[in-house]
Amino acid sequence: MYYLGVDLGGMSIKAGLVNEAYEIVATKTIPTGRGKSSKEVLKDMAMLCKDVLTEANLTEADIDSIGIGSPGIASPEDGIILSSSNLNFDHVNVRAEIQKYLSCDVYVENDANCAALGEAIAGAAKGEKNVVVVTLGTGVGGGIINDGKIYRGAFCGAGEVGHQVIVKDGITCGCGRKGCWEQYASATALIRQAQEVTKEHINSKIVSFAGGKIENITAKNVFDAAQAGDHIAAEVLKKYFQYVAMGLTNLINILEPSMIVLGGGMSAQGDYLVKPIKEFVQAEMYGGLSLKTKIRAAELGNPAGIIGAALLGTTIK
Amino acid sequence: MYYLGVDLGGMSIKAGLVNEAYEIVATKTIPTGRGKSSKEVLKDMAMLCKDVLTEANLTEADIDSIGIGSPGIASPEDGIILSSSNLNFDHVNVRAEIQKYLSCDVYVENDANCAALGEAIAGAAKGEKNVVVVTLGTGVGGGIINDGKIYRGAFCGAGEVGHQVIVKDGITCGCGRKGCWEQYASATALIRQAQEVTKEHINSKIVSFAGGKIENITAKNVFDAAQAGDHIAAEVLKKYFQYVAMGLTNLINILEPSMIVLGGGMSAQGDYLVKPIKEFVQAEMYGGLSLKTKIRAAELGNPAGIIGAALLGTTIK
Numbered sequence: 196m197y198y199l200g201v202d203l204g205g206m207s208i209k210a211g212l213v214n215e216a217y218e219i220v221a222t223k224t225i226p227t228g229r230g231k232s233s234k235e236v237l238k239d240m241a242m243l244c245k246d247v248l249t250e251a252n253l254t255e256a257d258i259d260s261i262g263i264g265s266p267g268i269a270s271p272e273d274g275i276i277l278s279s280s281n282l283n284f285d286h287v288n289v290r291a292e293i294q295k296y297l298s299c300d301v302y303v304e305n306d307a308n309c310a311a312l313g314e315a316i317a318g319a320a321k322g323e324k325n326v327v328v329v330t331l332g333t334g335v336g337g338g339i340i341n342d343g344k345i346y347r348g349a350f351c352g353a354g355e356v357g358h359q360v361i362v363k364d365g366i367t368c369g370c371g372r373k374g375c376w377e378q379y380a381s382a383t384a385l386i387r388q389a390q391e392v393t394k395e396h397i398n399s400k401i402v403s404f405a406g407g408k409i410e411n412i413t414a415k416n417v418f419d420a421a422q423a424g425d426h427i428a429a430e431v432l433k434k435y436f437q438y439v440a441m442g443l444t445n446l447i448n449i450l451e452p453s454m455i456v457l458g459g460g461m462s463a464q465g466d467y468l469v470k471p472i473k474e475f476v477q478a479e480m481y482g483g484l485s486l487k488t489k490i491r492a493a494e495l496g497n498p499a500g501i502i503g504a505a506l507l508g509t510t511i512k
Numbered sequence: 513m514y515y516l517g518v519d520l521g522g523m524s525i526k527a528g529l530v531n532e533a534y535e536i537v538a539t540k541t542i543p544t545g546r547g548k549s550s551k552e553v554l555k556d557m558a559m560l561c562k563d564v565l566t567e568a569n570l571t572e573a574d575i576d577s578i579g580i581g582s583p584g585i586a587s588p589e590d591g592i593i594l595s596s597s598n599l600n601f602d603h604v605n606v607r608a609e610i611q612k613y614l615s616c617d618v619y620v621e622n623d624a625n626c627a628a629l630g631e632a633i634a635g636a637a638k639g640e641k642n643v644v645v646v647t648l649g650t651g652v653g654g655g656i657i658n659d660g661k662i663y664r665g666a667f668c669g670a671g672e673v674g675h676q677v678i679v680k681d682g683i684t685c686g687c688g689r690k691g692c693w694e695q696y697a698s699a700t701a702l703i704r705q706a707q708e709v710t711k712e713h714i715n716s717k718i719v720s721f722a723g724g725k726i727e728n729i730t731a732k733n734v735f736d737a738a739q740a741g742d743h744i745a746a747e748v749l750k751k752y753f754q755y756v757a758m759g760l761t762n763l764i765n766i767l768e769p770s771m772i773v774l775g776g777g778m779s780a781q782g783d784y785l786v787k788p789i790k791e792f793v794q795a796e797m798y799g800g801l802s803l804k805t806k807i808r809a810a811e812l813g814n815p816a817g818i819i820g821a822a823l824l825g826t827t828i829k
Contacts, residue, residue, distance in 0.1 A: 341658070349641060349769055355766065356766055358762075361677055363678060441680065449671070451672075479688070481672065482687060
């Protein structure tokens with residue numbers, strides 16, 4: 196048996212065939228196409244799925260279901276995308292459209308939730324019961340997996356862990372609040388923090404790793420500089436890790452997952468990211484009790500979204 | 513069919529018989545007794561349960577199960593209290609002890625979780641799917657109910673919603689962190705906030721309602737003064753409500769429950785508590801979207817704990 200997963204983005208549609216070992220065995224990508232109607236986009240998507248099957252010498256009968264990860268809010272059990280500003284989709288019945296071309300079960304889900312499900316079933320949190328996947332990227336996203344299923348909340352919008360205020364009257368966030376975790380713990384925030392500090396410390400290796408230009412600093416530059424012994428970089432990272440740990444400890448006190456998985460581009464830093472954060476979280480544990488929740492870097496990277504989408508049906512049916 | 517619920521506290525043990533309409537139809541209380549062993553305490557509890565049954569002309573055969581709410585951490589499915597500093601219980605097999613005297617199913621659960629379950633099944637959140645009960649009392653406690661069952665987390669310690677940091681480097685909390693919500697949103701915090709302000713405004717009605725003594729101010733005095741037109745009290749409450757709303761919005765963004773129930777002594781204020789808080793939460797909603805989560809005051813008061821404990825078995829079996 197195989198599973199078809201689709202990553203539906205504003206720029207491209209990527210379909211992947213996943214086997215029972217949770218590996219992607221075939222994949223194809225097409226542009227989403229600006230200005231197309233939802234019907235056109237979904238027809239293109241159905242054809243893409245057919246192409247992937249044909250290339251793998253399979254038919255619809257060989258697949259368990261198709262799962263689609265999309266930005267915005269989806270109602271997975273109904274197969275409907277309720278809203279997605281990236282795609283300009285408003286209450287689109289994805290299942291009905293796809294089933295015009297392919298006779299198989301179709302599910303849709305928010306893309307961040309799909310990525311979390313992928314890590315929970317097939318990645319860093321394989322075998323864990325309660326998992327929170329926190330993505331430290333442009334923003335801070337999240338997905339909550341409870342008993343092997345996505346926890347969606349009452350209106351399919353749960354898991355916005357980046358939008359917890361941790362600094363009263365802090366930095367204004369895109370969501371409208373002030374002091375959201377996202378403003379302190381995202382990769383974007385780390386870059387801003389490094390830029391502020393290097394203005395006063397222009398000789399820091401952070402700046403030389405960025406080709407001498409403060410405006411070109413990346414998150415990786417800060418890690419590289421710290422690993423090359425730069426004290427300024429180490430200080431920037433220390434403060435950043437403390438911010439990350441604050442929000443993670445909040446999540447542990449509220450949800451007490453068995454594991455937290457840190458995703459996003461920075462997860463490539465592995466222990467350089469996870470080890471210090473774990474120590475700061477331990478320091479914030481209730482009454483000094485020892486930290487039971489495991490914290491680990493994501494393992495699957497970008498394919499997590501396709502794998503999670505592909506396996507959606509197995510968690511819903 | 514009836515259900516037996518027990519509220520096991522450091523000072524007293526209270527047993528209540530609950531009918532199928534979720535009403536307490538008989539209740540008895542005994543002192544816990546200082547210095548008693550766990551075996552003695554549990555024998556007393558079993559006898560208390562027998563007494564309640566006898567008085568109601570019932571036998572063990574008439575009850576579905578016994579549920580016990582206890583401070584500390586319990587493993588409900590095993591019937592074990594893992595730790596309770598209030599009771600000095602350490603890995604006590606409550607089920608085995610009680611079943612020496614009564615042949616029926618026995619479950620144990622943290623008392624705050626029992627109270628949350630009571631409100632979710634029989635109180636303000638009757639019929640709601642995902643509920644967070646937040647208790648604004650001496651501290652800020654919580655219980656998360658998901659699909660009609662208590663969400664316990666991986667190690668039976670979830671729901672510590674009061675211990676989310678909302679003010680970086682804020683007031684030191686009993687848990688060891690700085691700036692926990694509990695330090696700003698508990699009844700204790702409201703009293704402290706009122707005391708600080710009335711030092712400068714000794715003519716506020718808050719002080720006269722407290723018998724002229726700042727040190728005697730209660731949370732109710734602040735509400736009473738505001739309702740009597742005192743501007744200082746209104747200002748104190750406004751800031752307090754904003755703190756409450758900050759933590760509630762964090763919980764909504766993370767968990768998106770269908771309803772939040774506000775419990776604790778202050779829930780008696782009803783709309784005077786709930787209405788302004790709702791408005792502040794609405795103002796913090798993601799991108800100005802309208803608030804879908806209902807917010808309501810608890811309805812059951814103290815009996816929530818016994819009713820929730822009594823119904824534990826129905827959510828586990």
